Amino acid sequence: MQYQGVLTKMQTEIGNPIQYYLVFDSDFIHVNQLLNKKLSIKFIGYKCLACGENKKIYRQGYCYDDFYNQPQVGDWVMRPELSKAHLGIEDRDLDYEKKAQLQPHIVYLANSSNIKVGVTRKSQVPTRWIDQGAHEAIEIVEVPNRYLAGITEVALKDHVADKTNWRKMLKNEIEDKDLLEYRDKLREFIPEEAKEYFIENNKETELDFPVLDYPGKLKSLNLEKTPEYSGVLKGIKGQYLIFDDDTVFNVRNNEGYVVQLTMI
Incomplete structure (x- = not known):
């Protein structure tokens, strides 16, 4: 076939x-x-x-030209703290940026090769964790826009990794961690603007990948x-x-x- x-x-x-x-x-x-x-x-x-x-x-x-012109690959995608749609400021296409940025976002912990902090739209949970190869994950905060998620991630990555070691992830060189404990330890480092959005009562999501x-x-x-x-x-x-x-x-x-x- x-x-x-x-x-x-x-x-x-x-x-x-x-x-x-x-x-x-x-x-x-x-x-x-x-x-x-x-x-x-x-x-x-x-x-x-x-x-x-x-x-x-x-x-x-x-292609090269579209990478530097299309709104869906603006700098704010990889660096959420650069988001400005909540201020009405355009990067490449304000209408697109408002739709993408002004919606609920999650800051989370995921364990794929190590524990890392990340950001995703709420609508992309658990898809984002699956794409990263995480075998367990948990939400930390749910905020109303991408900017707040971005500044929270920046604050937390001083205390936890923000990258996945793809080689360790694929070799399954992983160990289970108590993400609830890690989440609670990080709570004090959440920026003041986002503290009210801390998620008090939730549990880890566990993911099972089809690997023989x-x-x-x-x-x-x-x-x-x-x-x-x-x-x-x-x-x-x-x-x-x-x-x-x-x-x-x-x-x-x-x-x-x-x-x-x-x-x-």
Whole structure:
């Protein structure tokens, strides 16, 4: 069976284990059903997620020009503390920025390779945790806009990490932590503007990923250097496909790439 389309991040559905889907324009693949089967990936070209043209992808699925023009990849996306829509100040497109920034956001703790603090829209819980490969997570505050979430994250990352070690995450070099205890210890460091939004009564969310075998020495698949690859799919974690020869493929990092997928 063969599919061809533009890669975008895998869609997910909470479950035991989590269900993964690759969605193309006219079809989709339930990736869990490919476990223990041989899969071939062939690089065909590019299709920018904004202009739709066959232009080399620069970052996050966008060509160079669109990466520096499209509102959905403004600096405030990666650095929420730079959000200004609550002040009525435009970055690239104020209407878009108001819709994205002026909605409930969560500051959370997630444990994937280590405990880290992060920010996401409330509507993206637990999707954001799944994408990071976290096996457990908990909310700290729920605030009404992205700016408040951003300044809270900045304050807390002086006391806890804000990055995931993707290699440890994929090797499953993890240990369970008491996130409630960590959350309560961090409470005193929440900025005054956000203290009232602290979530008093909640519990950890635990996540189960569909992985048959974890890799040893990781080899990251780069489609530009290796335009054709095949291997037996052994797991899916975060936005990674894990293969039997310890090759891992980050689907999200290859958004905008046109590929041909063949089940052998």
